[in-house]
Amino acid sequence: MAILTAEVIGKLDGKGDADTLVYAPMGGDCTYQKTRVYSIDYNGASNDAEQFVMGTLVDGYAEEVSFTGEPAIENYAFFIDYGMKPGALDLEKEAIMSSHRGARDRSIDISSLKITQRVYIFSGGEVAPNRFIRDICNSAIHVWSVTEANDRDVA
Amino acid sequence: MEERPKALLLKFPGTNCDSETARALEAAGFVAEVLPISRANETVLEAAHLVVFSGGFSYGDYVMAGRLAQLEAERKLGDSLMRFRDNGGYLLGICNGFQILTKLGFLPRGSLINNTSGRFICRWAGLKREVSGNPFLKGLPESFELPVAHAEGRFIAPDGDAQDYLGRGLVALTYTSDINGSSSAIAGLADETGRVLGLMPHPERFLWASNHYDPDWRGDGSEWGWGYMMFKSIHDTIAAEIAGHSP
Numbered sequence: 001m002a003i004l005t006a007e008v009i010g011k012l013d014g015k016g017d018a019d020t021l022v023y024a025p026m027g028g029d030c031t032y033q034k035t036r037v038y039s040i041d042y043n044g045a046s047n048d049a050e051q052f053v054m055g056t057l058v059d060g061y062a063e064e065v066s067f068t069g070e071p072a073i074e075n076y077a078f079f080i081d082y083g084m085k086p087g088a089l090d091l092e093k094e095a096i097m098s099s100h101r102g103a104r105d106r107s108i109d110i111s112s113l114k115i116t117q118r119v120y121i122f123s124g125g126e127v128a129p130n131r132f133i134r135d136i137c138n139s140a141i142h143v144w145s146v147t148e149a150n151d152r153d154v155a
Numbered sequence: 156m157e158e159r160p161k162a163l164l165l166k167f168p169g170t171n172c173d174s175e176t177a178r179a180l181e182a183a184g185f186v187a188e189v190l191p192i193s194r195a196n197e198t199v200l201e202a203a204h205l206v207v208f209s210g211g212f213s214y215g216d217y218v219m220a221g222r223l224a225q226l227e228a229e230r231k232l233g234d235s236l237m238r239f240r241d242n243g244g245y246l247l248g249i250c251n252g253f254q255i256l257t258k259l260g261f262l263p264r265g266s267l268i269n270n271t272s273g274r275f276i277c278r279w280a281g282l283k284r285e286v287s288g289n290p291f292l293k294g295l296p297e298s299f300e301l302p303v304a305h306a307e308g309r310f311i312a313p314d315g316d317a318q319d320y321l322g323r324g325l326v327a328l329t330y331t332s333d334i335n336g337s338s339s340a341i342a343g344l345a346d347e348t349g350r351v352l353g354l355m356p357h358p359e360r361f362l363w364a365s366n367h368y369d370p371d372w373r374g375d376g377s378e379w380g381w382g383y384m385m386f387k388s389i390h391d392t393i394a395a396e397i398a399g400h401s402p
């Protein structure tokens with residue numbers, strides 16, 4: 001069993017105004033960028049796992065992917081990773097897994113898939129993650145974590 | 156008795172414009188059948204003259220619009236769709252169907268991604284017909300309107316290709332204003348043969364003149380809207396082929 005982490009970045013996605021992420025605009029100079037992170041537990045060759053990601057989860061014209069496991073974007077103040085709670089129905093995961101199981105000639109077997117939305121926040125000054133968590137994440141269905149620029153998990 | 160052209164609408168979980176598209180095709184003279192992709196095979200394709208991928212949110216648009224439908228269509232049909240086209244069949248993709256046809260590789264290289272606004276848009280769009288003689292569009296005026304409703308309608312192509320597509324007559328339709336950030340304002344694409352068309356606007360939503368937002372609208376003086384003219388164009392082309400006339 002191996003684990004592949006793939007972070008998918010939109011090639012055409014620039015940084016957006018972080019005020020659009022929150023209900024009460026902050027009026028500062030914060031910006032954000034979103035990516036998707038897939039964590040795949042699989043049996044098979046790593047090349048085949050990467051091929052699965054490229055063929056199923058990435059739009060080759062509009063997106064690129066990082067398999068390093070490190071944050072794909074630099075110079076952030078922090079980023080928030082959020083996804084569905086364990087046990088909650090993740091329809092996107094189910095759709096991907098169902099598609100994978102339906103493939104007659106699949107080269108890898110995926111035993112589990114975790115999908116995380118990643119929101120990078122960029123700021124020239126001090127900015128607290130909590131107000132972003134409050135407005136982006138839904139505590140009824142999501143789990144989340146915050147990683148600051150020094151790689152210290154803070155929430 | 157005159158044979159009516161047959162249209163086959165392939166339906167995926169989440170496809171939701173198949174009923175009104177079938178109705179539009181029937182109004183134009185087709186015999187239309189909606190078929191779940193799980194029951195599709197080469198034999199049913201061979202019985203059709205036109206295969207339609209209608210609009211909606213196949214597989215919830217998960218991962219990206221059209222990707223999971225592309226994978227399922229490839230599994231179920233393999234090269235059958237390619238043979239269907241090569242043997243003279245026509246393919247039409249509307250909105251999500253355009254996204255699927257693009258991902259299946261039937262249309263010039265590129266992708267339909269999130270609108271530049273980042274939001275779903277639902278409105279009427281001015282359109283310009285960029286080609287003459289396309290079997291799907293020949294009954295339409297040079298400029299007309301159709302409704303659009305999409306979040307991922309921004310067509311992008313590898314560097315410089317969108318202009319190249321325009322020059323080569325592969326761009327069937329453009330928007331008359333920038334509504335979603337599409338390269339070269341592309342709203343619809345055709346393949347080299349002209350037998351495949353994909354477009355983001357929804358012709359099936361402008362079947363009758365009374366569908367127009369202006370209650371006094373009378374495009375060609377009839378009861379029909381421009382969407383009907385599109386379905387009628389491809390119907391008349393196929394009907395002429397069946398009858399042995401050159402369209």
